[in-house]
Amino acid sequence: MKLIALLSLVLSASVAAQVPAPPVPPQNPITPAKRVLGKILFWEEQLSSDNSIACGTCHQPFQATADQRLAVHPGLDGNPGTADDVIGSFGVERRDEFGVPVNDALFGFDRQVTPRSAQTVINGLWAPNGFWDGRATSQFVDPQTGLVSIPIGGALESQSIGPILNDVEMARENRTWADVITKIENATPLTLATYVPPDMTGAIAVDPTYPDLFEAAFGDTTITAERIAFAIATYERTLIADQTPFDLGTMTPQQQQGLNVFLNPGSRCGICHAPPLFTDNTFRNIGLRPIPEDNGRQGVTGNPADAGRFKVPGLRNVGLRSNFMHNGRLSTLGQVIDFYLGINGQIQFPANQDPLIPGIVMPPGAVVDLIEFLSGGLTDPRVAAETFPFDRPILHSEQGDGDRDGDVDSDDLAAFVACIDGTVGTAVVPGCERLDMDGDGFMTCSDWSSFELAWTETGPVPDLGLCLSTPIPAASEWGMIVLALSVLTLGSLTFRKKVSRY
Numbered sequence: 001m002k003l004i005a006l007l008s009l010v011l012s013a014s015v016a017a018q019v020p021a022p023p024v025p026p027q028n029p030i031t032p033a034k035r036v037l038g039k040i041l042f043w044e045e046q047l048s049s050d051n052s053i054a055c056g057t058c059h060q061p062f063q064a065t066a067d068q069r070l071a072v073h074p075g076l077d078g079n080p081g082t083a084d085d086v087i088g089s090f091g092v093e094r095r096d097e098f099g100v101p102v103n104d105a106l107f108g109f110d111r112q113v114t115p116r117s118a119q120t121v122i123n124g125l126w127a128p129n130g131f132w133d134g135r136a137t138s139q140f141v142d143p144q145t146g147l148v149s150i151p152i153g154g155a156l157e158s159q160s161i162g163p164i165l166n167d168v169e170m171a172r173e174n175r176t177w178a179d180v181i182t183k184i185e186n187a188t189p190l191t192l193a194t195y196v197p198p199d200m201t202g203a204i205a206v207d208p209t210y211p212d213l214f215e216a217a218f219g220d221t222t223i224t225a226e227r228i229a230f231a232i233a234t235y236e237r238t239l240i241a242d243q244t245p246f247d248l249g250t251m252t253p254q255q256q257q258g259l260n261v262f263l264n265p266g267s268r269c270g271i272c273h274a275p276p277l278f279t280d281n282t283f284r285n286i287g288l289r290p291i292p293e294d295n296g297r298q299g300v301t302g303n304p305a306d307a308g309r310f311k312v313p314g315l316r317n318v319g320l321r322s323n324f325m326h327n328g329r330l331s332t333l334g335q336v337i338d339f340y341l342g343i344n345g346q347i348q349f350p351a352n353q354d355p356l357i358p359g360i361v362m363p364p365g366a367v368v369d370l371i372e373f374l375s376g377g378l379t380d381p382r383v384a385a386e387t388f389p390f391d392r393p394i395l396h397s398e399q400g401d402g403d404r405d406g407d408v409d410s411d412d413l414a415a416f417v418a419c420i421d422g423t424v425g426t427a428v429v430p431g432c433e434r435l436d437m438d439g440d441g442f443m444t445c446s447d448w449s450s451f452e453l454a455w456t457e458t459g460p461v462p463d464l465g466l467c468l469s470t471p472i473p474a475a476s477e478w479g480m481i482v483l484a485l486s487v488l489t490l491g492s493l494t495f496r497k498k499v500s501r502y
Contacts, residue, residue, distance in 0.1 A: 038235030087328030194439025258373025319375030
């Protein structure tokens with residue numbers, strides 16, 4: 001035991017190395033104009049058929065670019081509330097190729113839900129293949145021409161274009177790239193978003209249309225699927241989380257002890273989640289669920305040996321996540337560790353299970369230290385705070401959702417009341433931005449009607465006496481009211497007040 005402990009200390013002292021140099025395919029070099037275009041496209045809800053979903057909708061930085069909304073897919077049996085349910089991401093309502101709503105067998109006329117949880121895109125540039133099953137390959141093929149654009153190293157490009165035509169995630173049925181391109185050519189960049197970061201607003205101020213932005217990034221105004229993929233992948237290659245306490249040598253004693261547990265041969269954590277990326281990017285079957293529910297990698301390769309295998313996820317920023325595993329069914333790091341130890345009601349399924357899993361052991365007292373290392377020692381504060389390069393706009397679909405749970409309900413109403421605080425023209429304070437419905441930097445009753453429209457809870461919105469019993473005009477309307485009253489007093493003109501809403 002002393003030898004094992006000594007080995008752990010030696011390993012922990014040596015693993016705190018820098019992450020590898022970012023791999024960039026020569027066919028798609030990183031440029032500032034291409035990066036900012038990719039960032040704009042990543043957060044552009046107009047990239048979806050119905051303007052409701054952006055890439056960033058399901059990949060939010062404060063959640064380690066995962067998704068904290070509890071969207072339930074009923075799983076293989078089609079029945080919600082059973083063991084095979086999946087916590088996925090909300091997609092679009094099902095619509096046919098003409099945009100007419102379709103009564104889906106699983107979701108009716110409600111938003112569809114993805115059959116797997118959202119993966120992080122941070123540090124995704126080091127993965128040879130994208131998605132849980134690796135179907136986004138290193139070789140990127142232009143979907144319009146069928147020609148190979150990037151022979152190796154193009155997994156991010158392959159991944160970036162998948163959701164745009166997926167009729168669960170972002171598209172109506174039978175959507176084509178011609179449809180996407182026509183829509184983007186005529187869209188005003190990020191017109192649906194608020195609180196847009198400076199690098200994005202600066203780019204749009206210089207190049208106010210998408211053809212202009214593509215010309216700045218690629219040399220001419222042509223918009224293609226390949227260029228969309230190149231831009232989004234370029235942005236994603238800049239999302240590198242390498243300023244954690246582990247990287248900076250600032251871990252607490254408890255986090256350091258947790259790293260020792262992580263590297264202990266008995267825990268076997270460091271074999272699959274190898275530092276410094278904390279993943280070896282392999283595909284493994286850990287025995288989470290029966291294979292028929294989702295055969296994972298086998299669905300791509302056709303190889304029976306790949307049955308139930310899924311990509312080993314990176315653990316950087318894992319403490320920011322609210323659900324774990326490809327099906328999202330584990331909601332705490334404690335539950336994850338319980339699963340690997342097979343305790344506290346967590347069950348493993350042995351069919352084709354990786355032989356490493358059954359042999360995992362660790363002392364009960366070590367679990368607390370391990371969780372502290374995972375949740376604190378591997379969190380980059382820039383990701384948690386959504387600061388550059390992990391900053392982002394507020395999407396139209398997020399407005400009113402103050403607690404970021406995917407609904408606009410009573411909890412958000414309480415937050416709205418606290419944010420408006422009865423004062424006309426109150427400047428938005430940190431934490432209230434998603435309740436500033438028009439994004440003008442002030443919380444006034446002009447935001448109330450938009451909040452009502454965003455309401456998702458069953459039943460009507462409760463009356464907000466502040467804005468309904470004695471309506472308070474928006475600050476921008478006071479000048480018109482004073483002018484109207486003045487002119488009416490003089491008896492010379494009649495004014496009709498115009499109320500506008502974004």
